[in-house]
Amino acid sequence: MDIIQKIREAGVVGAGGAGFPTHIKFSVEKVDYLLVNGAECEPLLQIDKYLMREKAKEIIKVLELLGEKIKAGEIHIALKGKYKSEIIQLEKVIKELNSRVKIFKMETYYPAGDEQQIVFEVTGRTVPEAGIPLDVGVVVTNVGTLVNIYEAIVDDKPVIDKYLSVHGEVKNPIILKTPIGITLKKCLDAAGGAIIPDYKVIIGGPMMGRMVEKEALEREVVTKTTGAIIVIPEDHYMVHRNEKSVKHIINEAKSSCIQCRMCTDLCPRYLIGQKLEPHRIMRSVSMLENDVDILKEAMLCCECGICELFACPMQISPRLVNIHLKGIFRENNFRFEKNDKELVGNPMREYRKVPTNRLISRIGMNKYMEFSETEAVVLDSKEVFIPLRQHIGAPAKPVVAIGDSIKCGQLIGEVKEGLGANIHSSIAGVVVEVGNSITIKK
Template sequence: MALLDKIYNAGVVGAGGAGFPTHIKLNCKVEYFIINAVECEPLMHTDKYIMLNNGEEIIMAVEEIGKLVGAQHLVIAIKEKNTKEIKHLKAIIETMGSRITLFTMGDYYPAGDEQMMVYEIIGKPIPEAGIPLDVGAVVSNVGSIVNIYDAMMDKPVIERFLTVAGDVKNPTMIRVPVGISVKACIEAAGGSTLKEYAIIIGGPMMGTIIDDHEAEAFHIKKMDGSLIVLPKDHFVVERKRKPIDKIINETKTACIQCRYCTDMCHRYLLGHELRPHKIMRNIGMSDHDEAIMKEALLCCECGICEIYACPMGLSPRLVNVHVKKELYKKGIRPEKGSLDLDVRDMMAYRKIPSYRLISRLDLLQYYGQPIDEHKDLIAEEVAIPLKQHIGKPATPIVAVGDMVTKGQMIGKVERNEMGANVHASIDGTVTGVTEKITIKSNGVVS
């Protein structure tokens, strides 16, 4: 069976971002195939763990994908500070005689943003509203590469490695079945040290926040990489939960038009016409210059503008999110820009040092937390979302009462559709089919 078909059958999606279906992404021919192993969000360790424990699989899969996409250059991007991982991968590359090269990046945020990464590696900025393919590259997360290797072995995506960190008794790396509850993952780390807490699913800059009482109802998806437990009154939590009406009122009363949000924005620095300070002025002055507002569509929501740049503690990112939603309601979408971009001269000097960012986020007490060796979790019940990716949800192909086995397809998309197949992550009986397929274990571990 062809590699793309194996990837489609296995339901592989991007493991480090929004979950772009991989059989669609890799249906191309490019000059550069780039593996994102940077993991620039604070407190996350999952990709580093994968590199140290699945190095051979990564190198083998990258070589095969390189043949598939016809890439002349196979590049693993990794932070230069990750010396142990670099040494490990270099040894494997040499032993296997691989043509893969390592590209080391500084310890800054957002080094893991694919637009920054592509520019640093190949020297070409991606156009506005564009993708790496526009400049002859395709990028995959290191976790996706391991899933592709499994797909080569006819194994579907049914498990996920997770970092569980923050205010937990035993910060831990765990391997879990897709669909396990967030609560079970927190308990695997010994539970929280706090009576009440919030949980960030993903990184503190771009992750989703839920409360402790919601943890049982939220379930791990294919692209989740970490859980970070914090006090409910922590700066990061309160900032992400600020109501939009309060954000807009603060913008109207406190924005001083210093333009730091624009000058620190890496999309702007890459040459894109994204000027958050002008959008803030539009909001603050109750203007509705649609040409200015449409610039918000280029925002990647990295959070530098609100966490690091703004001296007034305002939230240009959340303003952009609000503006984007309003534009989408009107059917307005971003338009792809020109390849002829002028990268701003100051870009090299406006990369955010990770340690300073962690300090701004008030997360220093968790920096360098020792992470226990991984443990495998067994779930008595899983609830597997039919939509774990960009695109359309999978269509259920099982019904309540059906017996399913681990690895069996339970949700399907057609081969050419923007979506991904979904598989049972445990043996058991289907007890619910809604937007999630719920499976109750039969007590047999396979």
């Protein structure tokens, strides 16, 4: 079977982002660059580093296979220069295998792991507004996805487990390898549980992750894209920032936006040359100008949060306004029109990168930075709830029914055509419920 077909059958999706189906991303004839995002976009995240240390051989081998498949001119793993052990491990394997893969060392800034920043750093090219890296001859994938691709191609293994980290206010911060569909509560318990009574949980990184109540952990499950669970006190600064409504932010903008344009000057998308100027959006929204030409720039926002959590001296949140505007544009089927205009990075970009340490201090996350390079603990579960949509595109259609006996790794949800990804069982057992998720019990 062709390797793209194997990736498709195995249900591989982008493990670090929104879950874009990987077989579609790699269905290209030829590219200038194949880039690996090993920079852990968000502060505190650990899994890419763990995989680069523990699965270096698999990563380099699969990169060679993929590079040949898509006729990549160059292959680079972009990571932070401070990842010393990971660099040593990868370079050792590159030498052993006589591989053409190169290591690209980045500074420790946020959001170094935003794929458009990586494209710019390695190639000097700016992805067009509303475009994708392929528009400038680049395919970007991440470390976790590569490990899944390796297992799909070499071991014929579908995506049924996930590495994630559990940290923050927990007894023992930990890296886990879990079956997909296990509850987040079980993951938290494996880390010894929360050490404070009143807490909230961030699923993902502290800047772009989703915040949920502690009660939600019983029903929220690990999916193909879950990377971390972070427990923070209920009265943490990030909780207060997260609770502001759009109406409240617009009122704040009306009364206190001083049009200093710090949000724009530090915006990473603006700095690579795209036309995203959040200070103009804030002015238009607060003055009720409703200038669509300005407001549509919100669609270019990658939601990194630098404007609200680092740049703005008045504690206003352009990011949340952009998310709100994007929702309105989506509801009205309005798209940002892509054009072929060649964009050039801002000459001040080098001096305006936000150092990760300063950002972590600013958002009150320093105390959660300690994380030793431990082995992953393998977690099992007697029951899993496997969502049929863990990816961009249509949900998979169930191909099993209540009462069916299922093997571990068996196909349980299928996407025959279009955008989507197959879903497989992460444990052996019996199907007890079929809905938006499939519940399987041992």
